Amino acid sequence: MITLDFIVNALSLGSTYALLALGMVIVYGILNLVNFAFGELLMITGYSLFVLSIGPRLPWVVMAVLAVGVAVLTSYLTERAAFRPVREHSPTAMLITSFAVSTLLQNAALLIISPRARGVPLPKLFSMSARVLGQDLPIRNLLAIATSLLLLGLLVLLLRRTVLGIALRAASDNFRMTRLLGVPANLVISVAFAISGLLAGVVGLFWVGRTASVTPTIGAAPLLVAFVATVIGGMRSLAGAVVGGYIYGIVFSMIGILLPPGMMEFREAFMFIVVILILLFRPEGLIRGAYSTKRVG
Amino acid sequence: MGLREWLERNSTFLVLAVALVVLAAITFAIGDLLIERIVTVLFIDLVLVLALQVFMGNSGILSFSVAGFMGIGAYGSVLFSMSPAAKAAALPDLYPLLSGVQLPFLASVLIGGLLAALVAAVVSYPLMRLSDAAGVITIFSLLVIINVVLVHWSRLTNGPRTLFGVERFTYLGTSAVFAVLFLGVAWWFKESSVGLKLRASRDDAFAAAAVGINIVAVRYLAFILSAFMAGFAGALWAHFITSFSPYAFYLSAMFVFLAMLVIGGPMSVSGAVIGTVLVTVLREGLRSIENNVNMSKILSTNLVGFTEVVMSVLLVVILVLRPSGIMGGRELRWPAALSGRNRSQGSTGDKSEGGVPRADV
Numbered sequence: 038m039i040t041l042d043f044i045v046n047a048l049s050l051g052s053t054y055a056l057l058a059l060g061m062v063i064v065y066g067i068l069n070l071v072n073f074a075f076g077e078l079l080m081i082t083g084y085s086l087f088v089l090s091i092g093p094r095l096p097w098v099v100m101a102v103l104a105v106g107v108a109v110l111t112s113y114l115t116e117r118a119a120f121r122p123v124r125e126h127s128p129t130a131m132l133i134t135s136f137a138v139s140t141l142l143q144n145a146a147l148l149i150i151s152p153r154a155r156g157v158p159l160p161k162l163f164s165m166s167a168r169v170l171g172q173d174l175p176i177r178n179l180l181a182i183a184t185s186l187l188l189l190g191l192l193v194l195l196l197r198r199t200v201l202g203i204a205l206r207a208a209s210d211n212f213r214m215t216r217l218l219g220v221p222a223n224l225v226i227s228v229a230f231a232i233s234g235l236l237a238g239v240v241g242l243f244w245v246g247r248t249a250s251v252t253p254t255i256g257a258a259p260l261l262v263a264f265v266a267t268v269i270g271g272m273r274s275l276a277g278a279v280v281g282g283y284i285y286g287i288v289f290s291m292i293g294i295l296l297p298p299g300m301m302e303f304r305e306a307f308m309f310i311v312v313i314l315i316l317l318f319r320p321e322g323l324i325r326g327a328y329s330t331k332r333v334g
Numbered sequence: 335m336g337l338r339e340w341l342e343r344n345s346t347f348l349v350l351a352v353a354l355v356v357l358a359a360i361t362f363a364i365g366d367l368l369i370e371r372i373v374t375v376l377f378i379d380l381v382l383v384l385a386l387q388v389f390m391g392n393s394g395i396l397s398f399s400v401a402g403f404m405g406i407g408a409y410g411s412v413l414f415s416m417s418p419a420a421k422a423a424a425l426p427d428l429y430p431l432l433s434g435v436q437l438p439f440l441a442s443v444l445i446g447g448l449l450a451a452l453v454a455a456v457v458s459y460p461l462m463r464l465s466d467a468a469g470v471i472t473i474f475s476l477l478v479i480i481n482v483v484l485v486h487w488s489r490l491t492n493g494p495r496t497l498f499g500v501e502r503f504t505y506l507g508t509s510a511v512f513a514v515l516f517l518g519v520a521w522w523f524k525e526s527s528v529g530l531k532l533r534a535s536r537d538d539a540f541a542a543a544a545v546g547i548n549i550v551a552v553r554y555l556a557f558i559l560s561a562f563m564a565g566f567a568g569a570l571w572a573h574f575i576t577s578f579s580p581y582a583f584y585l586s587a588m589f590v591f592l593a594m595l596v597i598g599g600p601m602s603v604s605g606a607v608i609g610t611v612l613v614t615v616l617r618e619g620l621r622s623i624e625n626n627v628n629m630s631k632i633l634s635t636n637l638v639g640f641t642e643v644v645m646s647v648l649l650v651v652i653l654v655l656r657p658s659g660i661m662g663g664r665e666l667r668w669p670a671a672l673s674g675r676n677r678s679q680g681s682t683g684d685k686s687e688g689g690v691p692r693a694d695v
Contacts, residue, residue, distance in 0.1 A: 071470060119650050127657065128467065133596055136589065136592065140589050141643055141646035144643045148638060151635070253639075305482050312471065312475045313476070316464060316471065316472050317463070317464070
């Protein structure tokens with residue numbers, strides 16, 4: 038049954054997925070790096086909320102802003118400490134580095150905090166629901182949609198209206214040419230990682246908000262989502278990432294009602310078969326970027 | 335080809351094989367159970383790292399699927415080697431066709447390897463067209479799909495729960511024999527005509543295509559061989575560990591194999607061996623520190639994840655300082671003094687860096 042509740046749910050899922058995909062593509066477009074450590078940024082946000090809740094009582098909004106800040110900082114630091122030194126080697130070296138960083142962050146959480154789930158504080162608003170057109174809609178979902186739209190709007194402004202944004206877009210079109218025109222590479226890459234961290238942090242708030250807890254392995258699921266959404270939308274296009282995220286969110290919700298119950302558990306496998314098919318037959322995704330992925334044969 | 339020439343040409347394999355045999359002999363002589371277990375796992379890991387080397391080292395495409403094929407081999411072999419009684423207890427919903435069969439250990443292991451190779455042969459041909467990031471994501475997707483299927487196909491795998499009741503067949507000797515055998519296979523493949531073509535396509539895909547190399551076909555062959563080796567090793571491992579769940583064949587296992595290969599040097603067989611030995615020694619050292627700290631209760635909580643934290647930092651440091659690993663694409667060879675001839679014209683020296691054209695960053 039397609040109800041208002043279902044639509045809001047699918048849209049809120051799509052909104053968070055769109056932000057995830059965008060966070061992934063903004064780095065991929067410039068560095069050609071598929072960042073395996075991206076999911077861990079959501080985990081860092083969750084643990085920051087947990088740690089902040091131990092200390093003096095702060096309003097939730099302050100804690101949330103600080104937690105997102107920690108994710109931004111972590112993203113920037115991984116770039117400085119790990120990705121920058123290997124950047125001139127080879128794409129494979131960078132991929133393995135991101136895999137190592139992901140393992141590092143996950144196990145650091147195990148080591149420093151605990152393998153067990155930790156509770157995170159949530160505002161009352163997250164557990165309330167609003168009555169719209171005779172249906173109870175969770176405010177959390179409405180908030181996710183509103184926050185995503187706001188963030189996307191701000192990003193569009195940044196990318197279209199500022200010098201920095203134009204440099205970022207130029208860099209993701211053709212990085213070498215952009216550098217030849219005098220745009221500092223390190224600055225552009227650092228900003229891309231910071232934005233990636235910001236998007237991951239904001240999604241992280243909503244992600245941990247579903248279960249009100251955080252575990253060291255919580256980053257795996259959003260990473261897979263970002264992969265799928267990115268590939269659907271097109272790995273070279275920022276707009277494609279957003280479209281891919283919404284399509285994934287909506288399709289995933291639809292599969293939930295269409296697939297026979299016995300096959301439900303294989304839902305993820307189906308999504309990844311879609312990924313492989315898209316990469317094979319339309320590697321540029323739904324929205325074509327500057328140039329498509331190289332393919333032999 | 336004369337014997338002398340053959341020996342010289344394959345001196346890398348001979349040096350490494352002798353080293354492995356010596357390692358097995360020393361372990362046997364010591365007779366310590368713990369050391370024996372560690373070395374047995376080392377040999378099985380070596381086969382997996384060699385499987386990774388066969389594809390990733392020669393083609394330059396990062397392959398996450400080795401852990402998945404290891405899982406297919408493990409479950410595939412166990413379903414044939416377990417006795418009907420054990421199967422009835424552990425897998426009550428198993429298909430009747432399978433529940434009655436029982437094959438000897440080696441036949442089951444071979445089936446495990448062939449099954450993995452078959453899956454690879456069926457699904458991977460189109461995937462071989464993709465390089466770089468797209469190639470990595472598709473092969474990664476394959477790992478996710480295999481894992482989802484293993485976790486949810488409860489009738490065959492007992493679902494996400496641990497599968498019990500496998501008999502132990504793999505011992506030090508078994509694993510040592512197969513480690514040496516697959517060392518030879520990996521070496522032979524690298525030096526073979528297909529291996530050479532694959533390495534050419536890694537160093538420059540366009541030049542390789544221009545001289546008539548069918549890149550997709552050579553990658554495909556390497557991928558199937560790699561899957562067979564991974565499946566075979568998974569089957570050996572299953573009959574060593576005797577109880578396991580699908581989560582043993584996922585990203586954390588993959589991290590260990592990748593660390594071994596990358597630290598040693600992905601572009602050479604010697605690198606695979608050296609990396610496996612080094613990482614095993616390091617991991618066991620770190621793990622014993624972890625255990626000692628936990629036993630002595632110095633800390634209020636248990637130390638978990640310490641080994642992985644150190645390993646991942648080390649991996650990043652290696653990638654920064656020496657991105658093509660310790661061996662850097664070179665192979666160990668018989669010392670020139672012993673072979674009596676000056677071999678300055680090494681046929682296998684691989685000088686390119688990282689295996690992939692440099693990024694334009």
